[in-house]
Amino acid sequence: MTAFEEFGVLPELGKAIDEMEWTLPTDVQAEAIPLILGGGDVLMAAETGSGKTGAFCLPILQIVWETLKDIQEGKTSKVILTTSSNWTMSFFDRTDALAVTPDGLRCQSRDHNGWHGGRATKGVHSKGAYYYEATVTDEGLCRVGWSTQAARLDLGTCKLGFGFGGTGKKSNAKNFDDYGSAFGKNDVIGCLLNLNNGEIWYTKNGEDLGVGFVLDPARRKDCYFPAVVLKNAEMSFNFGATPFKHEPPAGYVAVSAAAKDCVKPNVVSAAAAVDCKPVNNAPQAIIIEPSRELAEQTCTQISKFKKHLSDPAVRELLVVGGVNVKDQISQLNAGVDIVVGTPGRLEDLIQGGYLALTHCRFFVLDEADGLLKAGYTELIERLHRQIPKITSDGRRLQMVVCSATLHAFEVKKMAEKLMHFPTWVDLKGEDAVPETVHHVVVNVDPQRDRAWETLRKHVQTDGVHAKDNIRSGNTTPETLSEAVKILKGEYCVRAINEHKMDRAIIFCRTKIDCDNLERFFKSLGGSQYSCVCLHGDRKPQERKANLEKFKQAEVKFLICTDVAARGIDISGLPFMINITLPDEKSNYVHRIGRVGRAERMGLAISLVSTVPEKVWYHGEWCSSRGRNCFNTSLTTDRPKGCCVWYNEPQYLADIEEHLNITIQQVESDMKVPSNEFDGKVVYGEKRKQIGTGYKDHVSQMAPVVSQLQELEAQAQLYYLKNHHKASVTIQ
Numbered sequence: 001m002t003a004f005e006e007f008g009v010l011p012e013l014g015k016a017i018d019e020m021e022w023t024l025p026t027d028v029q030a031e032a033i034p035l036i037l038g039g040g041d042v043l044m045a046a047e048t049g050s051g052k053t054g055a056f057c058l059p060i061l062q063i064v065w066e067t068l069k070d071i072q073e074g075k076t077s078k079v080i081l082t083t084s085s086n087w088t089m090s091f092f093d094r095t096d097a098l099a100v101t102p103d104g105l106r107c108q109s110r111d112h113n114g115w116h117g118g119r120a121t122k123g124v125h126s127k128g129a130y131y132y133e134a135t136v137t138d139e140g141l142c143r144v145g146w147s148t149q150a151a152r153l154d155l156g157t158c159k160l161g162f163g164f165g166g167t168g169k170k171s172n173a174k175n176f177d178d179y180g181s182a183f184g185k186n187d188v189i190g191c192l193l194n195l196n197n198g199e200i201w202y203t204k205n206g207e208d209l210g211v212g213f214v215l216d217p218a219r220r221k222d223c224y225f226p227a228v229v230l231k232n233a234e235m236s237f238n239f240g241a242t243p244f245k246h247e248p249p250a251g252y253v254a255v256s257a258a259a260k261d262c263v264k265p266n267v268v269s270a271a272a273a274v275d276c277k278p279v280n281n282a283p284q285a286i287i288i289e290p291s292r293e294l295a296e297q298t299c300t301q302i303s304k305f306k307k308h309l310s311d312p313a314v315r316e317l318l319v320v321g322g323v324n325v326k327d328q329i330s331q332l333n334a335g336v337d338i339v340v341g342t343p344g345r346l347e348d349l350i351q352g353g354y355l356a357l358t359h360c361r362f363f364v365l366d367e368a369d370g371l372l373k374a375g376y377t378e379l380i381e382r383l384h385r386q387i388p389k390i391t392s393d394g395r396r397l398q399m400v401v402c403s404a405t406l407h408a409f410e411v412k413k414m415a416e417k418l419m420h421f422p423t424w425v426d427l428k429g430e431d432a433v434p435e436t437v438h439h440v441v442v443n444v445d446p447q448r449d450r451a452w453e454t455l456r457k458h459v460q461t462d463g464v465h466a467k468d469n470i471r472s473g474n475t476t477p478e479t480l481s482e483a484v485k486i487l488k489g490e491y492c493v494r495a496i497n498e499h500k501m502d503r504a505i506i507f508c509r510t511k512i513d514c515d516n517l518e519r520f521f522k523s524l525g526g527s528q529y530s531c532v533c534l535h536g537d538r539k540p541q542e543r544k545a546n547l548e549k550f551k552q553a554e555v556k557f558l559i560c561t562d563v564a565a566r567g568i569d570i571s572g573l574p575f576m577i578n579i580t581l582p583d584e585k586s587n588y589v590h591r592i593g594r595v596g597r598a599e600r601m602g603l604a605i606s607l608v609s610t611v612p613e614k615v616w617y618h619g620e621w622c623s624s625r626g627r628n629c630f631n632t633s634l635t636t637d638r639p640k641g642c643c644v645w646y647n648e649p650q651y652l653a654d655i656e657e658h659l660n661i662t663i664q665q666v667e668s669d670m671k672v673p674s675n676e677f678d679g680k681v682v683y684g685e686k687r688k689q690i691g692t693g694y695k696d697h698v699s700q701m702a703p704v705v706s707q708l709q710e711l712e713a714q715a716q717l718y719y720l721k722n723h724h725k726a727s728v729t730i731q
């Protein structure tokens with residue numbers, strides 16, 4: 001049995017993992033895999049290169065396969081009752097944070113800040129007088145009553161919803177008026193609807209509270225559904241399947257006893273109450289990644305893991321922009337179980353009806369903070385709203401969120417809103433850099449190092465100072481800024497030479513900086529500086545080919561923007577260079593985390609200008625979004641320009657403060673003191689002491705466990721003695 005199998009991983013997956021030479025699970029895998037297999041929502045915060053991808057792909061793959069297997073063998077797990085004769089609260093027609101018990105007869109919301117509502121699976125129309133009971137089963141705010149299919153789920157806030165709230169108010173169309181009396185835990189509210197005269201009214205513990213609303217005659221033909229909205233509260237429902245606590249008043253019957261021709265199903269429930277059988281274009285898992293490259297990498301990882309999983313086969317699909325959408329649609333129609341994609345293309349396919357969310361039971365946000373910072377919050381919420389919270393085979397939707405920099409306010413806010421009692425797998429409690437990454441900064445000081453004045457051959461700069469009076473001997477901020485750009489090209493080459501780098505990823509701030517550096521390297525000639533570029537202006541095919549060339553070591557350097565900052569995994573990459581620090585501090589962690597992965601050592605060198613550098617900053621106000629833009633005015637100018645003064649020392653200070661460390665400085669000769677790692681380090685190779693410490697953990701814990709055992713025994717003896725004494729005394 002492999003170490004992974006001990007964590008509950010299927011032998012078929014264990015075999016594939018073994019072949020990948022993953023002997024032990026990493027710490028994050030050891031914690032997260034059992035949690036996901038157990039059905040929980042997980043927030044996974046662990047350092048770059050710590051194996052988060054495996055930590056979510058393995059359990060998801062396993063559950064997806066097991067579900068397919070169950071279906072193949074005709075094992076029907078708890079099929080929900082949405083289309084059965086029972087009246088229940090709908091698993092589908094409800095807001096995100098309203099939980100409904102599997103029997104559909106209790107609703108709960110644990111959100112302190114917002115209201116969450118839902119409707120029943122059926123409604124009544126045309127004629128008759130109906131009754132159901134709702135009991136407050138836990139403290140909190142509740143509103144209960146009737147609403148039409150088109151009404152807002154926040155009952156009583158539109159014309160089509162009629163509610164009675166615990167504060168003793170009735171509400172319709174946001175008008176909250178005094179009615180009856182306040183109610184709370186253990187109170188039983190009778191909800192009555194008379195379609196013959198249009199009256200809606202309530203009882204509290206059997207006491208008549210009087211007519212609350214009279215339906216507009218034009219609205220009496222509508223179908224009305226039992227409805228509830230809760231704020232950190234819980235209510236249970238009886239639609240008449242069991243005896244009522246208080247008998248319905250004369251002339252009223254339980255909604256469940258309504259004549260067939262007066263009942264309509266809730267269309268949201270009916271649409272979602274699909275058969276357990278897989279539907280071709282309705283995958284069980286949706287994994288969202290921030291970049292095409294990362295989506296492809298995750299998809300490849302899944303293909304490797306599933307190598308020995310067969311009968312039934314699990315089908316994964318990559319859904320990213322820049323690829324022919326028709327091909328993707330036909331692949332979806334042919335059948336797919338796991339979809340990995342980037343947000344834009346995923347949403348296009350979902351909204352176009354080509355990708356259905358009806359069977360989705362895993363919703364994964366990889367690099368979640370990056371997705372939120374890139375402005376995808378609403379898209380994520382939109383997709384989450386469309387996914388049924390209980391799947392067609394009665395299981396709860398599971399959400400997995402991960403990143404090396406998950407400690408961001410927006411992530412916590414999103415988790416609170418969308419996730420269901422999530423467990424944090426957080427090994428450090430803060431954003432951190434792996435011990436395997438040796439990261440240093442080099443100051444670029446154009447006042448101290450005047451080499452830029454005499455360099456005959458240098459990197460072409462970004463053109464920001466094309467109209468400025470730049471010349472040696474001049475110390476204007478513009479001249480120094482241009483000087484920094486020239487020096488950075490020089491220092492980059494110096495770093496490469498000093499460390500005999502034959503493989504490195506180099507991050508630039510902009511696409512134009514990448515292109516200029518690529519041209520500079522090419523101008524230096526030979527294979528010594530062979531390189532490729534990866535940024536948003538390169539065509540998808542070129543991006544793919546370039547990354548592949550670098551991965552296959554056909555070229556030595558990958559020059560890229562932050563598009564490659566997150567997640568990209570290049571095995572044993574020894575070096576990375578930051579030409580300019582990112583202004584987003586979390587991206588520093590991700591960029592340097594391209595090295596020092598999977599227990600291998602890596603060196604990250606960041607060039608930091610000591611003087612302000614004037615750089616491009618094209619916002620939505622720039623009509624060309626940077627292409628052939630010559631507007632070198634500042635963004636603070638009027639009219640607004642496309643440049644800013646970039647303050648790198650400040651960004652360095654922000655990064656250091658965020659990570660609670662001081663990053664080691666090295667001189668411009670790029671010599672990195674080797675004592676840091678006892679001089680034993682070879683960048684790109686494994687550390688001397690490898691492994692996750694999982695084995696050692698057992699021996700470390702043994703004395704503590706035996707001490708605990710002793711204490712437990714003592715406590716039991718103590719209890720027994722005292723208990724014995726007490727019983728003797730009583731006798």
Ligand SMILES: Nc1ncnc2c1ncn2[C@@H]1O[C@H](COP(=O)(O)OP(=O)(O)OP(=O)(O)O)[C@@H](O)[C@H]1O
Pocket residue numbers: 021022023024025026029046047048049050051052053054403404566567568569571593597598
């Ligand atoms: N248990 C394991 N044993 C050996 N190698 C592993 C193990 N788990 C993952 N790896 C390897 O570690 C590398 C990093 O894994 P992965 O890309 O999942 O990291 P990550 O935590 O997602 O990093 P990032 O935050 O940068 O995205 C990969 O090359 C992967 O193959």
